[in-house]
Amino acid sequence: MSKHNLEFYIDGQWVAPARLTKLDVIDPSTEEAFTEIALGSVEDTDKAVAAAKKAFASFSRTSRQERIELLESVIETYKKRSGDMAEAISREMGAPMTLARTAHVGAGLGHLAQALAVLRTYEFDEIINKTMVTREPVGVCALITPWNWPMNQVGCKVGPALAVGCTMVLKPSEVAPVSGLVFSEIMHEAGVPAGVYNMVNGDGATVGSRLSSHPDIDMVSFTGSTRAGILVAKSAAETVKRVAQELGGKSPNIILDDADFSRAITHGVKLCFNNSGQSCNAPTRMLVPRTRQDEVIDIARRVADETVVGDPRVETSMIGPVVSEIQFNKIQGLIETAIQEKAKLVAGGPGRPPGLNKGYYVRPTVFADVHNGMTIAREEVFGPVLSILPYENEDQAVEIANDTVYGLSSYVTSGNLDHARAFARRIRAGMVHINGAGGDLAAPFGGYKQSGNGREWGRYGFEDFLEVKSMFGYQG
Template identity: 65%
Template sequence: MSNALKFYINGAWVDPVTPKTLDVINPATEESFAKISVGSAADVDRAVAAARAAFPKFSQTSKAERLKLLNKILEIYNRRAEDVAKAVSDEMGAPMGWARDAQTWAGRAHMEATIKALEDFEFEHQRGHSKIVKEAIGVCALITPWNWPLNQIVCKVAPAIAAGCTMVLKPSEIAPMSGLVWTEILHEAGVPAGVYNMVNGDGPSVGQVMAGHKDVDMVSFTGSTRAGIIVAKTAADTVKRVAQELGGKSPNIILPDADFETAVTKGVEGCFGNSGQSCDAPTRMLVPLQRHDEALKIAKQAAEAHKVGDPKADGTVLGPVVSDVQFNKIQRLIESGIAEGATLVTGGTGRPEGLNRGYYVRPTVFGNVRPDMTIAREEIFGPVLSIMPYESEEQAIEIANDTVYGLAAYVQSKDIKHARKVARQLRAGQVSINYPDWDTFAPFGGYKQSGNGREYADWGIHDFLEVKGIVGYGEE
């Protein structure tokens, strides 16, 4: 890719101030397939200065102008969808079907949702003799993760543009290639110079510099809770807004009246999707004690149906996890589950049979998992499911809420009224009943250590706005 060693600042592809490169590894082969430049504070300064200079004019553009721009971006995105999918497959090891139908689709779906939300969005209203105005917050630092690159880039860039903000994006240095394609799309769409800027790099050298920069008004961060704490502390010195979507350890309560074959099978699929690398994955399956063994049997069959292998091969369901760091972490956590006495139903440590290269993980299911076990408390971020028995509905809810996280939760029941009652008792930012379709208009974000703020559609636009009251404005 011709722009891989450049950054995008003030409407142009530019060289880094200080040359420094990083290999991008294909996790399916463990080999470098590209190089990117790694930025520094000097590059951040240039990008923030460009965004600051562009803000006064862009923040005053009309809703119609911003809608026209977003629609143009979407048009080009759709035309380049295969380029996006190939980049995601190479950088993440995602099977091409998943790269097209989940990863690339997510970017398109969030663009469409943001456009629809902006069409209906009211930026001001009258209240008595005061005018209440919602206006762009300013220059935004956008820091995105590697696991759903287009999902998170679009969930930040699109609402920031919709709100009239200017921005600097730092994609993950682990999966940066899709971010480069995205940036080419925005350039072709004619985003005004300085409105959108992109600097590649790692967290300490670029991300933290952005978070602490005096001329940045807001930080929107998606990633681990550990990194989110660092971002929040860094941003605190300049008292800027920080919106965060962090880790999760999501419970999936299967109530006694659920269709167990369907509920357990879909629960396994939900946990293992994206090779288990989703912050809202239903990784803790809670089942009635008397049906625990039945659940293990169904889960074993469902897990073993997941073919792991070459992302480019037909029939592959799961590719590798993203890096050696992730692979080693997952192996350590599987070992801890065995050592702490959980029942290994299927899977385990090491690579699947016949795969000697690549960061491939065996689809793994544990049963008889207790709430105090490491695998019940730590975010694994791999295809590893913990099945936990409960004796009563009250205990199930207690176990579900017994976590520092609160991003997502799931409830399965044939009785929708009963499921709704349980859903209201779960401390999570999004609760899904009976495996519904992805709703890009529902708010997404977390309670507790899963973060703050909300993304998707109009919820995302709100995060990029300040509220101004003009008192004495007079009646209209």
């Protein structure tokens, strides 16, 4: 997968760490290490930042055409390494190979292609009265990415940063770092100029903290938990740098009474379980009319029972393990707590699925008769666990949906499109999926409240990496 596991990519070269500290990378399907990486230090991080700072002077002045050609090269090289990337993602975080090849690898490619598309036509300059308003690269960027959708997050940060002329230091999650190593090999092979892109593996307490507080970092783009995002923001505040955050979620999926229930419930349960439930925008709270909860339970139970959990390398596996022992134990604790708090267990429950005695596999689990006072309805589980919350009327559905510290995504299904549209406007979230619609890589991705700030994807994500300058008197 990668030849450089014990090295970092700094200033156009693979380099040894200042001091070699190794960390095992665990295959969650076996609970055994399949490789190891080097953990970076403050010295390694400073070296990478210095390289990015040096490169910014020239790279920020490159032409649109030069950056178009560079992104085209990155995209073509990424395509050539897609098999290696899929293998790395599946091994490090447990995604079934079919999902890794399509959704995971495809997401990274999609974001790179979207950055290229925006770059081709984006207007960096505009005249207002006699003033030239121009948009320039924000500077040296720290890109801190998570383990659950590694290439989705790397692609939607690196792509626009590169497109606008920023330089960067990437810190992938130390839990799933191998895909980041493969990506760094792609950047090198694609001919990215020395210092423009740098990568240092490491933990949040060391490398992440140093990046977010470093005086020569102009922007931190962070994706991860709300808890960690708060620490990043506090650390960045000392130098008043820009911070863009995509954090946690507890997304409501509101099924209105005029929806096609068989279709809507089936789709909602599958989407909740996708990627073993390890998605910040997963529809984990399904809101349904109380009078139809029994009907919903029957459908949800069937979908859960039909969900095949197994080895990521077996084609029939629909979901694999969760990423780590820490996550496994957290999910088991939340399932147990839900039972103690009298949520109705409809499917699944504690422990591993039958026949799986090793690996961090979680039973696809459904709870009903859940209300927002329960822990399972308030905390982000990050596992294949669905909560069904009954509502009396649509006003109460809105109240339940919005009663959360999060506001990342939401889902609304109705048999009448105008009905769904009107309801969607009442939801306090950065995104609403109407009637099963998927995401749009050209549209903004991000949330309200404690789900973060700033937007990624498409033109909106592109502009997060730009500063705005006014030049008064530009026109005589």
